[in-house]
Amino acid sequence: xKRKTTKVVACAxxxxxxxxxxxxxxxSDTAEQVADTASDAAETVADAATDAVETVADAATDAAETVADAxxxxxxxxxxEISVYRCTFNLASPDETQVTKVQDAINDYIKDKINxxxxxxxxxxxxxxxKANLALASNEINLLWTASWExxxxxxxxxPANAVYDLTDLLPGTDLYASMDEGQWEATxxxxxxxxxxxxxxxVEGYDFMFRxxxxxxxxxxxTSVKELKDLEPMLADAADxxxxxxxxxxxxxxxxxxxxxxxxxxxxxxxxxxxxxxxxTNEVVDTVLTPQYKEFCTLMAEWAEKGYxxxxxxxxxxxxxxxxxxxxxxxxxxxxPVNDEADARYGQDVTMQPAxxxxxxxxxxxxxxxxxxxxxxxxxAQACIDFMGLLYTDSKLADLYTFGIEGEDFTYDANGQVTQxxxxxxxxxxxxxxxxxxxxxxxxxxNKADLYKDFNGGANTSVAAGFRFDxxxxxxxxxxxxxxxxxxxxxxxxxxxxxxxxxxxxxxxQAALDEAGYQDVLAEFQNQYNAWK
Numbered sequence: 350x351k352r353k354t355t356k357v358v359a360c361a362x363x364x365x366x367x368x369x370x371x372x373x374x375x376x377s378d379t380a381e382q383v384a385d386t387a388s389d390a391a392e393t394v395a396d397a398a399t400d401a402v403e404t405v406a407d408a409a410t411d412a413a414e415t416v417a418d419a420x421x422x423x424x425x426x427x428x429x430e431i432s433v434y435r436c437t438f439n440l441a442s443p444d445e446t447q448v449t450k451v452q453d454a455i456n457d458y459i460k461d462k463i464n465x466x467x468x469x470x471x472x473x474x475x476x477x478x479x480k481a482n483l484a485l486a487s488n489e490i491n492l493l494w495t496a497s498w499e500x501x502x503x504x505x506x507x508x509p510a511n512a513v514y515d516l517t518d519l520l521p522g523t524d525l526y527a528s529m530d531e532g533q534w535e536a537t538x539x540x541x542x543x544x545x546x547x548x549x550x551x552x553v554e555g556y557d558f559m560f561r562x563x564x565x566x567x568x569x570x571x572x573t574s575v576k577e578l579k580d581l582e583p584m585l586a587d588a589a590d591x592x593x594x595x596x597x598x599x600x601x602x603x604x605x606x607x608x609x610x611x612x613x614x615x616x617x618x619x620x621x622x623x624x625x626x627x628x629x630x631t632n633e634v635v636d637t638v639l640t641p642q643y644k645e646f647c648t649l650m651a652e653w654a655e656k657g658y659x660x661x662x663x664x665x666x667x668x669x670x671x672x673x674x675x676x677x678x679x680x681x682x683x684x685x686x687p688v689n690d691e692a693d694a695r696y697g698q699d700v701t702m703q704p705a706x707x708x709x710x711x712x713x714x715x716x717x718x719x720x721x722x723x724x725x726x727x728x729x730x731a732q733a734c735i736d737f738m739g740l741l742y743t744d745s746k747l748a749d750l751y752t753f754g755i756e757g758e759d760f761t762y763d764a765n766g767q768v769t770q771x772x773x774x775x776x777x778x779x780x781x782x783x784x785x786x787x788x789x790x791x792x793x794x795x796x797n798k799a800d801l802y803k804d805f806n807g808g809a810n811t812s813v814a815a816g817f818r819f820d821x822x823x824x825x826x827x828x829x830x831x832x833x834x835x836x837x838x839x840x841x842x843x844x845x846x847x848x849x850x851x852x853x854x855x856x857x858x859x860q861a862a863l864d865e866a867g868y869q870d871v872l873a874e875f876q877n878q879y880n881a882w883k
Contacts, residue, residue, distance in 0.1 A: 428466045429733035431491040431726075434484060435470070436477040438781060443471035444774035451754050451775055458747060463740055465733040467492075471775075478502055485512065488725045492734045494781065495545075497618045497716040504545060504716045505618075509822055513544040514722035514731050525739035528784060533806075536715040539818050545719040546738055549784035550802065551686040552715040553809035555708035556607045559683040559692065561676070562699035564588065572703045578608060578649060581680055585658040588679030595678035596658040601666045603835075603843040605637070605646050607682060610706050612642055614814040618713035621832040624839065624863060625875050627814040632883070634876045636868075638839075638860050647842040648852045654845030664846035674698070687785075687805035688794055708805070711812035718781050742784045749789050752782040767792045817882045824874045827867025834862045 437443045452469035459465060472480050478501045484490050485502060497504045507513045520526040520543055526534065529549045537547050558581065560572050568587050575581060581597065588596035606615050606623040613626035613635075628635045637643055653659045662668045673681060673696045682705070683692060689702045722734045741747055749768065753760040759772035769792045770776055779788040785802040795801060821828045838859035841847060847855045860868075 428460070428464050429729050430466045430468060431730055431733050431737065432468045432489055433470065433492045433737075434472065434481050434490045435494040435777075436474050436481075436781065437471045437777065438474050439776040439778060440473065440773065441475075442473045445471075447754065447759070447772070447774035451750065451759075454755060455747065455750055458750065459737070459740060462744075463733075463736045465737050467737060485723065488723075490723050491726045491730045492737070493721050493723060494718075495721060496718050497713040504539075504713070504719065504721075505818070505821075507721060508539045508544055508818070509820060512724050514724050514726055515542050515544060516546070516722060516731070516735065517543045519731060519735050523735055523739050524743050525735055528739065528742040528786075532710075533715055536710060536712070536815060537719065538816060545716060545721050547715045548718040548720070548780060548782070549742070549786060549806075550718060550780045551684075552717070552806050553708045553710045554610065554714040555685040555704070555809070556610065556706045557683045557685045557689065557702040558705050559681045560584070560701050560703070561679060562701050563676075564679055565701060572701060575703050575705075577705075578646075584680060585653065585656075589657045593677060593679050595660050595662070595668070595672065596680065597653060598668065598672060598678040598681040599659065599663040599844055600670075600673065600681060601663050601668050601844070602682070603840050604650075604682065605643060605839075605843050608646065608705065609642050610709060613637060614709070614711055614812045616712050616812075616814050616817055617819060619832075621835050621839075622828070624831060624835060624868070625872060627812075627817075627879065629813060632813050634872070634879045636860075636872055638856060638863065644853065644856060647847070647856065648849055650843060650845035651847050651849040651852050655849060659845040661846075664841060664844045687801040688798060691794070694793055708809040709812050710806070710809045711815045712817055742787060745787050745789060748783040748787045752777045752779060752788050762789070763792050765792070765796065767794070767796065813883075814879070817879060819875060819878060821871075821874075824867065824871050827870045830866035831863050831868050831871055834859070834866050834868075838862060 448469055448471045452467060455469070456466045470484075478499060481490070481493065482501050485493065493502070495502050495504055495507065500506075520534070525546065529547070533547055533549065533552060534543055536552070537543065537545050539545075558572070558575055560570065564570065564584075564587075565572060568584070570584050570587075575584075585596040603620040603623065606620040612629060614629060615623050615626045615637075617623070617625065624636065624638050626635060626637050627633065628640075650659060654661075654664075660668070672678060676698075683689065683700075683702055685702070685704065685706075685708060692700050692702070720734075720738060722731050726734065741751060749756075749760075753768055753770060754772055754775035754777075756762070759775045760768050760770045763769055766789065768789050779785055782788060786799040790796060790798040838855065842852065842855055842859065
């Protein structure tokens with residue numbers, strides 16, 4: 350720019366000098382003409398110089414703006430898109446149009462906060478495992494919702510298959526890592542590494558006896574006197590005399606795994622493989638089928654069935670998932686949570702809980718709902734997943750949007766600022782969405798829900814086996830065969846399907862069938878791995 354301006358000024362000076370020389374010749378008329386010409390030339394040159402300076406200045410400004418824009422673009426980069434798959438439990442099938450609307454609202458909200466955009470896929474619970482597994486095989490997922498109890502894509506399936514991204518080095522120092530206490534991250538490790546992002550909810554495990562409140566009122570039951578199973582008998586007798594169909598409703602569930610959690614850590618987190626556990630008293634892996642506790646439990650169930658307290662419907666699995674919403678039962682079971690009053694809405698009647706076990710933090714309790722980054726994700730996508738989850742676990746507006754949908758369409762806030770869900774198109778729950786500390790409580794939940802969850806998790810016992818993960822692959826065939834044997838023998842024994850007089854012989858037959866299926870190999874593998882771990 351300086352060179353161009355100097356050249357113009359030089360031309361102007363030359364013209365002025367020429368004018369001076371001509372004036373010195375003494376010819377006045379000629380001088381006047383030359384002067385006029387020189388003046389015009391000077392003005393022309395001056396105008397040209399001004400235009401040149403302005404042109405150069407404009408060009409410099411444009412160039413600076415272009416460079417600034419380029420620097421800004423380079424600094425921000427294009428947003429990284431991640432594909433998010435999640436399961437829908439509250440609706441039979443998601444409304445894809447509304448899911449897309451929620452996705453777009455999320456992307457609009459986060460665009461100025463993190464350099465991430467999401468592609469959201471909701472799948473009904475009945476199809477989730479199959480569809481998510483196919484998408485996983487096709488490398489279509491970056492962030493996947495899963496759980497320890499899920500089949501095929503559960504936490505115990507994904508790690509051995511090398512299907513999950515190692516997040517160990519990505520988590521420290523992030524908003525996501527700081528969103529929950531370090532114990533949550535430690536409890537969810539596999540082989541000392543973080544592969545999963547737990548949903549901060551009721552991340553410990555314990556069980557309650559559940560009673561219909563109208564029966565408590567009618568019969569004057571003192572439920573606080575119930576400390577163990579046998580203490581239920583007077584209440585079950587009242588219910589049987591009243592002609593109730595299900596005095597004790599097992600909800601077609603094998604209950605040894607639950608009622609004896611204070612004695613054993615059933616670290617497989619699978620009722621179908623409760624034939625092996627860590628004995629909390631000895632810290633050794635044991636065959637639970639041969640323990641005194643198993644015989645005690647199965648005998649009690651058999652006696653209750655003979656007295657009419659347990660229906661054959663539970664043994665044959667013909668009770669429905671909605672049986673608890675009827676007045677056909679008196680006592681059942683409930684997984685203890687910080688706000689047990691949630692059961693009233695779930696079952697459509699007033700129910701009351703009495704603790705049956707302690708609460709335990711163990712290897713799978715914190716993985717009852719979690720997310721993972723898929724192993725096929727790029728480093729950029731993995732980081733984007735961490736950034737998104739970090740915002741999801743710390744930003745209430747995003748957490749509510751992701752959980753409940755569009756305000757005014759899918760939910761509203763009441764006068765207390767709590768959530769009323771109104772939609773049949775998009776409807777999720779906190780436990781399978783985001784942290785209980787950040788999702789706004791529902792209108793039927795305590796306003797201090799976050800504190801209740803922190804106290805609940807913090808007050809649990811820690812299992813001696815917390816952190817241990819069993820790799821079934823060396824004995825996979827035998828392990829699967831043993832679970833099939835459980836379905837044939839164990840489930841029936843635990844639901845009162847055997848005469849009390851035959852319990853001992855049936856347990857022996859159960860153990861023999863397990864041994865034939867390769868149980869001793871399974872037990873030895875459990876013991877070897879656990880002994881090496883501890």
